[in-house]
Amino acid sequence: MIPLSHFMLISAGLFCIGLYAVLTKRNAIQVLIGIEFMINAAVLNFVAFGRYDKISGGGQMFALFAIVLAAAGVAVALAIILNVYKYFKSIDPTKTNTLKD
Amino acid sequence: MDQEQIIFYFFAASVLISALCVVVMKNLVRSIFLFFVTLFSLAALYLFALADFIALAQVVIYAGGVLVLMLFAFMLSNKELLNSLKPAASSFKFNNFAGILISLLFLLILFTVIVNTDFNQIAWMQQSVPINVADNTTHIIGIHTMTRYLLPFEILSVFLMMALIGAAHLARKGNKI
Numbered sequence: 001m002i003p004l005s006h007f008m009l010i011s012a013g014l015f016c017i018g019l020y021a022v023l024t025k026r027n028a029i030q031v032l033i034g035i036e037f038m039i040n041a042a043v044l045n046f047v048a049f050g051r052y053d054k055i056s057g058g059g060q061m062f063a064l065f066a067i068v069l070a071a072a073g074v075a076v077a078l079a080i081i082l083n084v085y086k087y088f089k090s091i092d093p094t095k096t097n098t099l100k101d
Numbered sequence: 102m103d104q105e106q107i108i109f110y111f112f113a114a115s116v117l118i119s120a121l122c123v124v125v126m127k128n129l130v131r132s133i134f135l136f137f138v139t140l141f142s143l144a145a146l147y148l149f150a151l152a153d154f155i156a157l158a159q160v161v162i163y164a165g166g167v168l169v170l171m172l173f174a175f176m177l178s179n180k181e182l183l184n185s186l187k188p189a190a191s192s193f194k195f196n197n198f199a200g201i202l203i204s205l206l207f208l209l210i211l212f213t214v215i216v217n218t219d220f221n222q223i224a225w226m227q228q229s230v231p232i233n234v235a236d237n238t239t240h241i242i243g244i245h246t247m248t249r250y251l252l253p254f255e256i257l258s259v260f261l262m263m264a265l266i267g268a269a270h271l272a273r274k275g276n277k278i
Contacts, residue, residue, distance in 0.1 A: 002105070002109050003220075004220045005216070005220060006109075007150065012215060013117050014116060014143075015211070016204040017117070017121055017124055019204045019207060020124055020203075020204040021123075023199070023203060023204065024196060024197050024200035027129065029129065029174060029178070032171070033171070036163075037120055044143065044147070044150075047150040047152045050150065050232075051152070051231060051232050052229055052231045052232075053226075053231075053232075054231065054232045055229060056245075056249065057241055057242065059152075060155055060242055063147075063152065064155060064158055064242070067162055067163070068257060069260070070167075071162050071163075071166055072260065072261050072265070074170060075170060075268040076268045076271070078171065078268075079268040079269075079272040082174060082177055082272060083271055085178040091178050
């Protein structure tokens with residue numbers, strides 16, 4: 001049986017890697033990958049805590065909900081990225097500085 | 102070190118190393134394909150938390166859906182990145198350094214909090230029943246979805262439909278945004 005703190009340490013590491021990607025990357029797809037890392041770190045925590053709670057089962061249920069929400073978010077974000085590329089000819093988030101022309 | 106621990110730490114190292122490579126790598130195609138490795142190893146870690154259905158959903162949704170979507174968006178958005186990936190002359194800017202600093206400090210905070218916490222003291226954890234290896238977690242999830250978490254489930258389904266319609270509308274050809 002793996003102790004709970006080891007799951008949490010792994011998820012902390014994954015979260016910080018995602019944070020680094022979000023803060024420094026100059027490509028919207030890589031920023032999106034960073035956000036996915038952070039969501040996955042949260043899901044790992046949900047699942048690790050959910051092991052101790054069979055009766056209400058909140059951990060695994062909300063891990064499932066978070067995965068589905070992340071997938072929906074990625075679909076919308078990629079559609080927006082494609083539109084931004086069509087309009088600005090670049091997906092560098094530092095160069096897209098207007099919402100409207 | 103028994104077998105369980107060896108396999109667990111192998112997958113943990115695989116998650117962290119491949120995630121680091123995804124972030125550090127300059128070539129976006131390689132980093133997207135390394136993202137596969139991270140997601141599969143994460144699914145393996147979910148198995149160690151006795152969440153088989155979540156691991157399966159992770160493989161199906163992320164590796165099957167999200168990554169294919171990302172590859173599509175990447176190929177449709179920046180063709181010029183594929184042939185010439187010039188590493189920017191000043192890739193290690195102040196911006197980069199500040200990002201490293203912030204994430205390392207945040208990692209330090211999280212580590213100290215996790216190491217100093219005594220998880221045996223948590224009240225709900227002492228009273229609750231842990232999941233056994235022999236339990237059928239898919240069965241439990243199915244019952245919970247239709248009873249206790251019915252409202253979040255319905256809200257999620259409406260949200261998912263909204264997101265799909267929104268994404269289809271945004272990606273439509275020839276609209277004026």
